[in-house]
Amino acid sequence: MYLQFLTLSFLIAVLLCILGVVYCLGVKNKISGIRELMLSFICLVFLYSACVYASIEIEPIGSLHRWVTVAAALFAAVFYQRFFLKFPSAIYPKISNYLFKIQLSIAASISLWFVWETKDAVKTFRFNGQYWDLTAVFPGRVVAVFSLFLAVSVILIASIQIIRNKDHKRIALVGILGSFFLNFLIPTIYLTLFRLGQVTAEVFVNALAISVISGFFVFHIFFVSYGGHKTSLTVRILTIVLAMALSVTQVMSGGLSKAIENEYDSLQISILQNYNPKSIQKDSVFFSKVGENTEKSGLIAADLGVRSYLLGSSGKPILVYQNFEKNTEMGLEYSSYREFVHKYVMDWAVRLFLGLCVLIFGFLVFMKISILNPLFELLKGLDRVEGGELSVEVAVRSKDEIGLLTQAFNAMVRSIREARQELQQYTSNLERTILERDSIYDAVPQEKILSNKTLIYASRSMQAVVDRVERISGREQPVLITGETGTGKEIIAGLLHELGRGKESPFVPINCAAVPANLWESQIFGHVKGAFTDAKSDYGGLVAEAAGGTLFFDEVGEMPLEIQPKILRLLQERKYKQVGGRTELKAECRTIFATHRNLRSMVSKGTFREDLYYRINVFEIGIPPLRERRSDIPFLANRFVEHYSKQMELDKPNISEEVMDLFLEFPWSGNIRELENCIIRTLADLKGDMIKISDLPTELMEAKSHTREEMSNMPVTNGTYTAGFESLVSMYSRRLIETALQKCKGNKSEAARLLKISRGKLQYQMRMLDME
Ligand SMILES: Nc1ncnc2c1ncn2[C@@H]1O[C@H](COP(=O)(O)OP(=O)(O)OP(=O)(O)O)[C@@H](O)[C@H]1O
Known part of the structure; x- marks a missing residue:
């Protein structure tokens, strides 16, 4: 048995298909590029086999394997299209479901048509020779047209998928168009030339095969690179290797069959000219058929009246044999065939080497662009990080393995950056706490009386906050107040408003966490009657309500992303439109924002708009938590006791020293609001005129006993403090x-x-x- 290169290439294709099926059955990851490559490769092999076998009458559909291939290809083409309609995201799911069913029915009908045309052969199980030469040409053409239609639609659907993917649209389209050109235009040009008799069938088939391989290659590189596949790097390498293997086998098989044919032609001529029946050796080995010129060689065979003969001519023996009554075929005798192939292989090896050099060069360029360049960028980023530059962000150019690595690197640098910021924050807090400790006993209380509240403070850090409020109160730009929950952001916003716009002007607060998503726009900007179902009358909105005063957005971190561009416009252009309204209105309020969230990290996570963040953060006021300004505690506690005992109609009790010490030590995670609530709860149940530890809410009493226990473990035993x-x-x-x-x-x-x-x-x- 002699393996030809063509057979080899078919074997490789079949093997890859089997491997592909096995692989795809095991793959769970839906965005795996390898799975996609395997699936489409299997379909492609069938699809193009069908086109070659069915459309071009190089050889009419004859033997069983061709018939099965054509039928299988029809179904493969349908599944191929279906695959791209669903991958990576579903396009028009309902319509494509119907389309799939219709196409499956068409494929099934054509297959049945084949069976019908060949029912005699099926009945007698005669799948040999050229039995269907005449009968199956028409359904063969239908298969070709149908397959080509599906193949074109696959490329179009893949293009839509890429356009929908949005990233790298233009470059991906160039790739798709390139592959379309290679896949369809080149074969069409060669088909026309072949029909016009300008090129031979072999040239056409070779052009078809090479353009299909390269088209497939280009298509995959682009589709996988820009389709958002996580394994696309591996797939791109695999595709190149596959294209190389297929090109080698294709070039070898195409070239070889052409060369053999030429050899036959010259041999036939010389044999027919120098025919001598006496030189024939019986029972020689036959290896291949010629098929052409059977008339003359048939005459020779008939003349000889035996089944097979070896004819010798110009040193090259050729076999003529008769296998059926009317079919006579010719072939080279084995040893001369081998000699011929050796000579031929050497010749083609040189050309292949040159071709492979081009491919390898392409592979190296690909390696450089896809792998080495991004890796060098990562190394550069690493150098900068080592040099202490933590703002490094390496550009993520693809979503493949290298892209994932770059994302991981960026995430790592980001977390180092955040850790460093945290550390700096921690150190400055520590310094502030130490300063506070020192000043706790000589603090002097300050008061700012607002319309409905009194702001009390004694700490240096709060003094700094109030100083800053006084400095910026006259400015029109937005202000962002940050600080933990309950630290007094709203009261500071009130101070800012009253110092700037005056006590008489409106102060309109809005809690962004409490507004239902669908009512945002109408609450802020107002609406006209009938703008939506519940709009029974005109409503001016909070912006209008705050005209001449201040609009205070509390918990701005909770503002929905969809509303953020509208607030940005309000701040930038100071204009807005009511829901259902036509005219542009002018915003005449000042805006203050507050949050306990870290907006900067929300921006980096994409949960808060960067442009809005920079817009509202013109002036930032950070309010320190209560645990960092303990000198405020005694004054706040006394003020709350005084205020709420009056409200509850009690005589103002005193706070015992022990309780005040505990207030100073307690961590107060809820800040001033927690202290305020603690005093309200204590007063509600108080008996007597002194607040003692036993009067406090349970969590504070527990904290006290733990602190005692912890303090008793302190390494100060003799009161001499020798260790320092x-x-x-x-x-x-x-x-x-x-x-x-x-x-x-x-x-x-x-x-x-x-x-x-x-x-x-x-x-x-x-x-x-x-x-x-
Ligand atoms: N310096 C202060 N003097 C007097 N009362 C204060 C002071 N700071 C805060 N308060 C009181 O503490 C309570 C909480 O304050 P406020 O609502 O301003 O905090 P916040 O930071 O806006 O809280 P949240 O983050 O939950 O909105 C209020 O009752 C407020 O009056």
Whole structure:
């Protein structure tokens, strides 16, 4: 048995198809590029086999494998199109479902038509020779037209998928058009030339095969690169390797069959001229058929009256044999065939080498662009990070493996950057706390009386906040107030408003977390009667209500993303339209925003618009949490006791020293609101004229007993403080961390939670104390 290159290429294709099916059955990841490559490759092989077999009458559909291929190809083409209609996202699902069913029915009908045309052969099981030469030409053409229609539609659908994907639209379209040109225009040109008799069938088939392979190659590179596949790098490499393998086999098989044919032609001529029946050797080995010129060779065979003969001519023996009554075929004798192939292979090996050099060069360029360049960019980014530049963001050029690596690198740099910011914040807080501690006992209370509240403060940090409010109160630009919940953002917004626009002007607060998503626009901008079902009358909206005064957006971090562009326009152009209204109205209010969220990190996560963030953040006022301005606590506590005892009609009680110490130590995660609530609850149940520990809400009493227990563990035993302040604090911190870690079995996150600090802070402390 002699394997020809053509057979080899078919074998490779079949093998790849089988592997592909096995692979696809096991793949769960729907956006795997490898799965997509395998599926479309299987369909493609069938599709083009059908086109070659059925459309071009190089050889009419004859043997069983051709018949099966054509029928299978019809179904493959339908599935191929279906695949692209659903991948990576479904296009017109309802219509495409109907389309799929109709196409399946057409494929089934054509297949049945084949069977009908060949019913005699099916009955007698005669799938040999050229049995269907005449009968099946017409359905063959239908298959060709149908398959080509499906193939064109596949490219169009893939183009739509790429356009819908939005990224890299233009370059992807260039690729698709290129592959369309290779896949369809080149074969069509060659088909026309072939029909006009300008090129031979072999040239046409070779042109078809090469353009299909390269078209497939280009199509895949572009579709996979820009279709958002996570495994696209592997697929692009696989595609190139596949294209190389197919090109080699195709060029070899095409060239070889052409060369053999030429050889036959010259041999036939010389044999027919120098025919001598006596030189024939019986029972020689036959390897291939010639098919052409059977008339003359048939005459020779008939003349000889035996089944097979070896004719010798010009040193090259050729076999003539008769296999059926009327069919006579010719072929080279095996040893001369082998000699011929060897000679031929050497000749073609050189050309192939040159071709492969071009492909390898292309592969290297691909490696450089797709892999090496992005990797070098990553290395450069790394160098900059090592040099302390943490604002590095390496551009993500694709969504493939290298793209994922770049994203991971960027995420890593981002978290280092955030950790450093956190650390800086922590250090400055620490410094502030130390300053506060020093000033706690000589603080002097200050008051700002607002229309409905009194702002009290004594700490330096709050003094700084109030100074800043006074400085910027006259400006028109938006102000962003940040700080933990309950720190007094709204009261500061009130101060800003009253100092700037005056006590008489309106102050309109809106809590962004409390507005239902569908009512945002009409609440802020107002609506005209009948603009929507519930708009029974005209409503001016909050912007109009705040005219001449201030519109205060509390919890701005909760503002829905869809409404943010409208607020941005309001701030930029100071104009807005009511829902259902036609005229543009002028906004005449000042805007203040407040949030307890970290808007900067929301921007980097894409949950808050960057442009709006920069627009509202013209002046930022950060309010420190209560635990960092403890000198305010005694004055706030006394003011709340005074205010609420009056409200509850009680005689104003005093706060015991022990309670005030606890107030100063307590972590107050809810800040001033928590302190205020604690005093209201205490007053409600108070008996007597002194607030004692036992009168406090349970969580504060528990905190007190824990603090006592913790304080008794302090490494100060003899009251001499010989170790000095720094080492005593370090020793105590070490002991606290050790006990927490022991309790949590070494789990740092849990220990940090127990100590009520962040994990990062715990790790930082452990490093400072040499505990790691
Ligand atoms: N310095 C202060 N002096 C007197 N009362 C204060 C002070 N700061 C805050 N308060 C009171 O504490 C409570 C909470 O304050 P406010 O509502 O302004 O905080 P917030 O930061 O806006 O809270 P949230 O983030 O929950 O909106 C209010 O009752 C307010 O009157």
